[in-house]
Amino acid sequence: MTPNAASASSGPSRRSFLASTAVVTAAVAGGMPLLAACGGSDSGSRGGTTSGKDAKKLLPAYVASNVVTPDIPAKNGSAMGFTRELAIADLKTSVPKKLGRGGKVTIMSPFWGSPPKGDNPYYTAMNSLIGVDVVWQNQDGNTYDQKLGAVLASSDIPDVVVVPSWNMGGKIPSAITGKFADLGPYLSGDKAKEYPNLAAIPTDAWQRSIFGGQLRGLPQPGPYVTGIVPLYRKDLFDKAGYTIPKSADEFTALCKEITSPKAKRWACGDMKWTAFNIFGVMSGSEKPLGWNLVDGKMIYRIETPEYLEALEWTRKLFAAGYVHPDFKLGKSQATDPSPKFAAGEFLIWNNNIVNWYGQQAAQATQNPSFKIWGMDLFGHDGGNPTLWAEQPAGIFAFVSKKASESVIRDVLAVANVTAAPYGTKEWMLTNYGVEGTHYAMKNGVPVKNDKGNNEVVNAYVMVASPAATIAHPDFPDITKASVEWQQRMGAFTKKSSFWGLTISEPSRFTNLSNDMEQMEDDVVRGHKSISDMQQWISDWKSKGGDKLRDWYKKLLDENGSAAS
Structure with a gap:
């Protein structure tokens, strides 16, 4: 019952999305970052x-x-x-x-x-x-x-x-x-x-x-509910006495405590998608989900201060050396991080919920002490998180x-x-x-x-x-924990204006955001600055973003929202 493990370094792969949506025993998990449907x-x-x-x-x-009653x-x-x-x-x-x-x-x-x-x-x-x-x-x-x-x-x-x-x-x-x-x-x-x-x-x-x-x-x-979970090595956390963080600052402090390059141990992988969640950034898994009506104005996710704050926080994790070196090459790197996660070279892995079970099942025989668990998402300031719904x-x-x-x-x-x-x-x-x-x-x-x-x-x-x-059934504790994680996070989940709708943007806007993900990765890895990202956003607006905003506003005015 072991699903395919995700192979991407900074986010889940299309194949893990297939596992998470089509294979019930591998956990059905909704929207996936890095997959643009537009x-x-x-x-x-x-x-x-x-x-x-x-x-x-x-x-x-x-x-x-009513054929079968769930547990x-x-x-x-x-x-x-x-x-x-x-x-x-x-x-x-x-x-x-x-x-x-x-x-x-x-x-x-x-x-x-x-x-x-x-x-x-x-x-x-x-x-x-x-x-x-x-x-x-x-x-x-x-x-x-x-x-x-x-x-x-x-x-x-x-x-x-x-x-x-x-x-x-x-x-x-x-x-x-x-x-x-x-x-x-x-x-x-x-x-x-x-x-x-x-x-x-x-x-x-x-x-x-x-x-x-x-x-x-x-x-x-x-x-x-978001399918992105900060998975962590519970066995090693328990052994070292690490405390689960409840704010962005506590997470950073924990990373400092864990990281020891001489001991060949780093705190985490690329945490960008978790950063988007803890800073309350609207979903980036599909373009329409990133638009939301706020005080009568249509706002896109990249225009919010939370978006830049999430990138800056992730950039600091990289700059401080808390991120395992394998992740510095971004999603283009071909090495599967699973063996190094299993070896304890890094202890926190931003991943799809399907791999909560997948990683545990893969290590069950050769590494019986291995224990993987999922951190609850938190608000960056230590309060409750503001999460955004993925497509159903x-x-x-x-x-x-x-x-x-x-x-x-x-x-x-x-x-x-x-x-x-x-x-x-x-x-x-x-x-x-x-x-x-x-x-x-x-x-x-x-x-x-x-x-x-x-x-x-x-x-x-x-x-x-x-x-x-x-x-x-082979790991009932993970089944229970995974569902309950979704339920807790679901309590903090909001639906943006175009949630639940299938929308095709006009062809003139198709390539408008093509370089956005690369810009994000360049920023968090220190190749570009936050000011470079701000300039990219300004260019995005002038090249069509503002017109696309008008198009979405008209669409909402004429059709209404499916979110309730």
Whole structure:
């Protein structure tokens, strides 16, 4: 049950985002920094902004699943949690009869690794359960945006195309509204009750699936609480008697206490994304989330004093030598920091919540004393933090406009199985394959064998997913701690003006912020100054930022907000 570890040094990777959203047992974690979902043509500039009463007409009726009861219910935008061990005999049935009509459905989706053969036992078993002949057109996830653009520009589109939010750049948003079907006639209102697992997907995720004024996407829901956790080596903290910091100054003092280059020990990795959280900077995971109406004026995240304060604080950590040297090269560096974190070379790692479990599970055998935990986020001044909500869904499956009603019904049959909740037979088959062929049960935990690791990956989980869930029966303490961390942080989480909406900026603004992330990294690493960043922000305003502000203000005036 060990997910792929993040490989990026300064923030989570796209692959860890996939693990966190598509693999329930790896923890479903919402929005990810470093993944920019933006852009679009002017013709698609209003796409996905439907909110209020108009949206309610489009959204599926929500009917919570009662098939399996979580050990820890969702709260404050968190995932739900399951700590209990699984037993094959106790798995529930959430799809009592096949809804598939026996047709053939082609699905194009990103895939990381080598795709299995199409007639493998996993695909065969899933298709038999669903009653649909799904044919996968797996594409390299690392270059998926290129393939996506080419396919959507052609007239030959597969029945289903999976589009992650980070691939919604350029002309993709307008292609979504032009090439994909309205699912409203099949799912809006009480129609969704024909597909109970889809009806149990939270309404916020469906709201996010409105593109061009129509319900077009089948979503992978996630918690809206930030997925970025300051993970730390609890075993080494306890041994040394370190105190968990509750302010920016206390964090800096702790870093000074920990760091000893002669002993080959540094305090932390790149803490930029945690800095944004503790200083109350609006989300940078997606451009629309960075805009918020304040006292009648539309403000972008980089215009706030908190933004510069967060960069300056992070810069001081680097300048003082508290950051492990491997992180000084930024996200371009190729070395996986995991071994050095496990070796105790640095003790605090700004990472995605998926790796709370992932790092612990990876060290369970060879390093039994290893204990990883998550720090609560704090306000920089020692008060409560001001956190900003991430999007409630980040990957979508779309059905071609050319698809017949029979094909659309078959696609929904697929999604109704893949959205089955944890603890069901359908969930187990979707996520682990066939018992004995792909996995074996060990102490109540399904463990994949080599065949399972090769075949049961990156496929059916991409069509639709159940409500956000964290389930690690092999580490129930981490399950409980992860969910409760989200719940505590959720209590301090606010929603900015465009939360929950899918928005495509006009194409003339597409490249406006291209260099922003590089500028941030240059500033925190001391290659550029805060004044250089201030000049960059001034240039951003004059080159289009102020006009983009007017565009967002008009959009909000005309459509209203989905945040409540």
